[in-house]
Amino acid sequence: MAAINERQWQGRILQWTSELLKSYPDLPFSKVDQEFEVLVAGKKRRFNDLTLFDRQGKPVCVFELKLPDKSDGRSPRYLPVVTKTHETADAMGADYFVTWNVNSAVLWKTYIPGRAPYERSLTQYPSITTIYASEALDLPNVEAELKQWLKSFLEELGRIATGIILLPPQPLDEGFIQAVQSYLEPLLVGKIAAELQRHYKADRVFAKGLRQWAVNDQGWTWDDSMQGLPDSLSRTARLACLMLVDKIVFYEAMRKVYAGLPTLSLPVSIVTGEQLRTRLNDVFARAMKIDYETVFTEELVDTIPFVADEAVELWREMVEDVERYDFTRFGYEVIGRIFERLIAPDERHKLGQYFTPSYVVDFINTFCIRSADDYVLDPGCGAGTFLVRAHSRLKELDSGKNHEELLEQLWGIDIARYPAHMSVINLAARDLASTENYPKIIHDDFFKVFPQRSQYEFYRRSYKVAGLSTERYQTVVPLFNAVVGNPPYTRQEEMEDLFPGLKERAHGAIQKDWKLEVSKRSSIYALFFLHGAAFVKEGGYLGLLTHSSWVDVDYGKYLQEFFLKHFKVVAILEPQAEHWFPAVDVNTSITILQRCNKKADRSNNMVKFVQMKTHLLELLPKYGGEQERTAALDNLVQRIESADSLQEDDLWRIFPVSQSDLWNEGLDEDGNFTGSKWGKYLRAPDIFFRILERGRSRFAQLKDFAEVKFGIKTGANDFFFVTDITDSVSHAELKQYGISPSNKKQLRLVEAGDGGRYVIEAEYLKPLVKSTRDIKSLIIDESITKFRVLIVSDEKKTLVGKSVLKYIRAGETQSFGVGPRAGVPAKKPTCSSRNPWYALDENNKGKFLWFALITDTHAVPHNPGDFLSDKRFYNVTPKDAVQEELIFGLLNSTFTFLCAEFWGRQFAGRGIDSIDITVYEVAQLPFLDPKAIPQERATRIINAVRKIADRAILPVLEEVNLPDRRALDDAVLEAIGFEDPEERANVLSDLYAAVCQRVESRFERARSTQHPGEKRPRPNAEAIAEELFKELSPELAKKFPDGFVPAGTKTRSLDLPEGIEDFERVTFNRLRIGGKLLDFDNPDEAEFIQFAVQSGAVGPIAIPAESGITHAAVTDYRNHLTELAKQVEELATSRTLDRKLKQRIVEALRQKLGLRSLQADKTARLM
Incomplete structure (x- = not known):
């Protein structure tokens, strides 16, 4: 395909727009012209790309069209283009203009009082299509996407231009975020990630350091296979660039306070990444002389944005864009929102990190922060939104408090380093001129922290006559008046995969706090409730935004009982009209509790179950400042807390229930608390x-x-659930499997879940109802039982000679299924717990x-x-x-x-x-x-x-x-x-x-x-193992017995019986192969055979004639396995902390090494 120039691109849009105006006469536009001449400032002649006119012939909207592979088309917010197009639209009297670089577009209002032209964006269209070269404009799917968007844009513009819909200007922070995003993607995709890959492959020391940072500091999985490496590096580049943007934004905010700090402007003489790095580090060093070493200190990952010289010009443009914005005008949320937008959704899910909307945060804080002297803790602080908003609330409650005093009252904890880093930035940005501006953010596992026991070290900055000095001081974590936050939204097992030992620490912490044993199936947020409660003073509040399920699930009864025994349950609130986390597939609720040791007070308390029928934001003032917002929130909380009977209107339904009734409702006939369904009061x-x-x-x-x-819970559906294909294949094919017309009713050809074909007797195959989608009426008949389930209760010795025994043995030796489901059925936990493992309950x-x-x-x-x-x-x-x-x-x-x-x-x-x-x-x-x-x-x-x-x-x-x-x-x-x-x-x-x-x-x-955003593809354990295999020492990859028996050794040959896949080391000197027992006088010989079979031997095995050589070989190989297991574990750990993925990588490496996974291997195991 030939490259397309800008004029051709304009011509296509002119043609498509003209065709749309003819096809849709209801559109309020009369025509579109190309290169309409206009005089700017009364003297400069300029020809704009396209102009759209209304039915009276008045210009409505000016189009500026660019190509994404040209320097002026990398972003629709590129300042020179925006400025030029604004001047043209203004001179023509057009109310709107649009800048469009094929992939994305921005609609602008030509005039908005009090805003500069680059602040007048109305909306951005971020994902119209995705191309990196103009040649792709000829692709049919790209053309279809562009035409579809152009049609919808003209329809929307028509409604805007005629006043049918009112589109307010974008908030300044939203425009800023979109500007940053528009630069980051080409930086990552086009420049830095590609160069980073070359650097990674060329520098082994750098590569190892990068992997250690990704796995140990970020809890990521590192996939350096051919398929996975580009994604690993792109993800790393994305976060590294994001961290540099954080620094740039923070520095710009500091400049508003410290007039002596130089601008970040990057001279045109800077043309290499190393020159850019030197320039920025010199500037950031000036900031570190004032404060904030933790923000500006450089680590390995911080060097990544500078690896590509080609990216320098884009960084220069971004810095110019950032310098135009006044960070202090749009405040605390911006860094957190950038984090929310740009970190991959599945990564946020694993860590449970989601940016909480500020109005939800304020609602919780209003319930929980009652005094200007309250101490506040967020035990999973993320980007610091709860703490920043707590800072604002405390300031509203007592305007005389200064920044240093407020920071003393605000504490945060986060297990992940980057969110903790952002909390420091966001809190410090409240007052950059403060001389004591070190927020109390603890980078640690919350379940390692205990009130009135744990000590942490923080910075203190003091100014002296001779200059500056920084000292540290230790302080004990106190009890708090308010514990607030949004705990991780993930299952305990997933957090355990990323942070090994977390489950044990969490349950240990709760046992230490309350002498309480809780369900092992509890989600991580439930454990946050219990441990968080230990940090709350008597009379203080605990307010968390969590998954709603705890009010109903079985482990919720522990929480219900705990809350009723230790707290007044103030309110439980659930939204009906919105998701408080649009990016999360869970339903959320707010729980507000007040610590109370007096049983009578708890029993008399009225619990308010609140169903929010409208968007919470609609209950808050649309205009005004912190004072108006605080007053509105105080009023909402007062109305909820004072409700003593059912209240329902279009805003909400408040259902009060006495705490004593909730307790009695949860008691069984023996007086034991078993819980009840609190969700019914909400919904x-x-x-x-x-x-x-x-x-x-x-x-x-x-x-x-x-x-x-x-x-039926099989534990291995790909093995137990099969499709009977006997009647759908030819007689010739059936004959290959030993099935003829005479035995066709007794023998059936089936296809397992992984596509493998097997012969099984019909008597062991029973009809199965597998999917709800197959059920169309209230009567089930055999026509919907498309699958068969394997039902065998006999022991294997009674199945000798039957086809089903071969299938069972396959289930003991080979993997079934694909991807995460893959595995040897007999070794899966659910299967191995049965005796025999394959026996499902037919009844x-x-x-x-x-x-x-x-x-x-x-x-x-x-x-x-x-x-x-x-x-x-x-x-x-x-x-x-x-x-x-x-x-x-x-x-x-x-x-x-x-x-x-x-x-x-x-x-x-x-x-x-x-x-x-x-x-x-x-x-x-x-x-x-x-x-x-x-x-x-x-x-x-x-x-x-x-x-x-x-x-x-x-x-x-x-x-x-x-x-x-x-x-x-x-x-x-x-x-x-x-x-x-x-x-x-x-x-x-x-x-x-x-x-x-x-x-x-x-x-x-x-x-x-x-x-x-798109989810990243699931890491491929086999592909990772393929790369790790290359890193194994050749000495560790040698085979048994050839690599452990000296050349020329005299041997004797032992023929193995049939059925090698059914192998068992019964005792130290007895083996079972198939149905035959083999006894050896020398246990070393039995172990020699075992190791040979485990290493893949299938034919006659040559055993050393001298017992001493046999003993040395098995001893060396046993030590070899120990060292091999150690190195395999280390290699897998170097790529991921995810426990389940690590197990799959280890298993893939074992198979790559040619080692069998044998049933009942009672002696040395590889793992």
């Missing part, structure tokens, strides 16, 4: 409570009338199947064929078979669906916030006692559900309009106790309205979830 509508109240004496729990169990069946994940359809289908089902289903079997059909009807009622909404937990994704409900939660659902229903009413329910069972099940929003659905729900409501037909009709209407509103709300919340 359930009034009709839910009305129905429960009417049927109070008739309701119990589903488990009282039916057994509820998991479907694990249910008369009804409950979906573990509920979207917008409610169905609990009948399973008359007693088919086995996957763990995605729960098996429900009535205790009284006589009641089976009646229970079928009750399970499929809309009220049961509504109960499931509040007993399960929401999580975002799949186009709708789904309901994830556990097996124990299904068992605990409120359920009408079948025996309490008179026969006549029971018959109504049965007849109604039979009619529904004859048709397809529709989404709930459609089901509620069907007569047979209404008949079933009407019959159920009558059985509950709504005997009056008119009342029942009203209740049914309210029930349907509540269910529909609930489902629509989940759809809306899912739509509000955004996923900025």
Whole structure:
């Protein structure tokens, strides 16, 4: 493809725009012209690229079109282009102008009072397409993307220009962030990452240091395989550039305070990366003479932005852009928001680091910070937003306090270095002129820190007559009036993968704090609650923004009991209309607790369950400063805390419940606290409570009338779940597998989950219901059982001669599955815990199947064929078979669906916030006692559900309009106790309205979830192992026995029996191969055979004739394995701290070394 010049690019947009104006006559534009002549400042003749005119012939918008591979087109915010286009639009009288560099565009307002031209952006379109060379404009997909965007842009511009929509100017900080982003991407993709790769491959010392920084300091996985290295380096370059931007921004903020600091301007004489580095370090050294060594000190990673000489010009342009902005005008959030935008989403998930919106932070801080003298801790401080906003709140509460005094009251902890670094920057930036400006930010694991015991060292700056000196001082971590924050949003197992030992430390800390043993399945945020509580003074507050699930999940009962015993539960708040973290697929809530040791005070407390129906930001003033914002937040908190009865309007619903009632509700019949579903007070509508109240004496729990169990948990689906392909392949192919027309019914050809084909006897293959997507009605038949499940209970010795035994042995010696699922089935934890490992429970069946994940359809289908089902289903079997059909009807009622909404937990994704409900939660659902229903009413329910069972099940929003659905729900409501037909009709209407509103709300919340940026590909363990293999010492890669027996040694040959894949070292001098036992007089010979087989031997093995040589060989090899295991572990650890990935890398290396993974290897193991 030939390169396209700017004029050709302009011509295409002219043509496409003209065609769109003809095709869409409703657009409020009459024409578009190219190179319209205009006089700027009355004398300069200028020809703009394109001009769009309204229907009266007045210019509306000027287009400036650039190419991304040209120097003036790298960013749509490039200042000379913006300035020139603004002058042209202003001279023509056009209200708007747009700068567009193919990949992204910015729409500008020509005139906004009080703002410079570069501050007048209205919106940015960041991802129109992605090209790096103008030749790509000829690609059909690129042209399609550009045409589609141009159409949508003209439609939006038309609505703006005609006043249908009002688009305010972008906040200054948003414009700044987008300006930075527009430079970073070409810096990374086009320049630095490519040069960094050359540097990495050429300098082994640099490469090792970079890996150590990435793995040990950042907790990253380093993949230096051919496929993974570009991503590892791009990611590193991205963060390194981001850190340099932080320094630049911070320095510019310092210049506003310290007039003597020089500008960052970069002379044109600077043309190499090393010259740029020298210049910036000289400037930053001036700043370090004042303060902030921790911000400006250079480490290895800080040298990365300077590796590419070609990037210097871009850095120069960025510095010029940054210098135009006044950092102090848009304040504390900007660095945190840059972090949120540019760090890969999956990396943020692993560390649970998400930037909390300031209005949510202020809401929590208002609940928890009551006095200007309060000491505040954020135990997972991230970018420091909670602490920065706490600084502002304390200042509002007492304007006389100075910066140094406020910093004494603010403490933060973060396990990751970079977020802790940003907290220091953000807090210090509150007052750069302060002489004591060292925030108390602790870079450590929160679960290693204890109040009134842990000591940490901080800087103190003091000015003396002779000059400056810096000293350190130690202080003990105190108790706090307010502990606030947003703990990591991730499972305990994932944090454990990145920070080994964290789980043990967390549970140890809670045991030390409270003498409390908590569920090992608790999420990390639950452990933050418990350990964070130890830092709160009596009367102080704990306010955390966390996953909502704790109010309902099984380990939530520990938190419920703990809170009720040690705190007043002030309020639990959950948003209905928004995600407080748009980038996170979890539902969040705010929990506010007040430390209280007096039982009577706790019991009398009224807990406020608050469902926020509108966006929290809409409850705050749109204009005004900190004083107005603080007053509005104080008012919101006062209104919530003073509510003593149910309050509901368009803003929120406040449901007060006494703390003593919550305690009593959680007690079982023996007086033990087992917890309850607090989520219903947050989410359930009034009709839910009305129905429960009417049927109070008739309701119990589903488990009282039916057994509820998991479907099959195989531990290795790729092995146990197979597809029978016998009837879909040719007779010729079947013949190759030993299957003929005469034995076809007895022998079946199956395909395992990894694509491998095997022969298995039909008697061991049972129909399986695997996917909820296959279920279309309330009756399950064999047509939907596309899969078969392996059911074998016999011991292997009784299976000799059968094909299934070969399949079982394959499951003991070879890996099944792909990617993270891959592994030897017999060695997987769930499988190895069974005896024998392959024996699944054939009797694990249910008369009804409950979906573990509920979207917008409610169905609990009948399973008359007693088919086995996957763990995605729960098996429900009535205790009284006589009641089976009646229970079928009750399970499929809309009220049961509504109960499931509040007993399960929401999580975002799949186009709708789904309901994830556990097996124990299904068992605990409120359920009408079948025996309490008179026969006549029971018959109504049965007849109604039979009619529904004859048709397809529709989404709930459609089901509620069907007569047979209404008949079933009407019959159920009558059985509950709504005997009056008119009342029942009203209740049914309210029930349907509540269910529909609930489902629509989940759809809306899912739509509000955004996923900025692309996730990086999952690290490939095999590819990493391939690279690590090259680093192994050749001495360690030698094979047994050839590498351990001297050449020329006399030997005797031992033939191995068939079935080598079924190998076991039974005792020190006995082996079992296949079904045959081999005994040896000399244990060294048995071990010699074992090591040979483990190293891949399959044929006759040559054993030294002299016992001394045999002994030396196995002794040397045993030591060799120890050293090999050590080096393999070190190599894997050098690339990742992720425990699971490290195990996969080790396993891949073992296979690369040609070493077998043998079942029942009772002696030396490689790992």
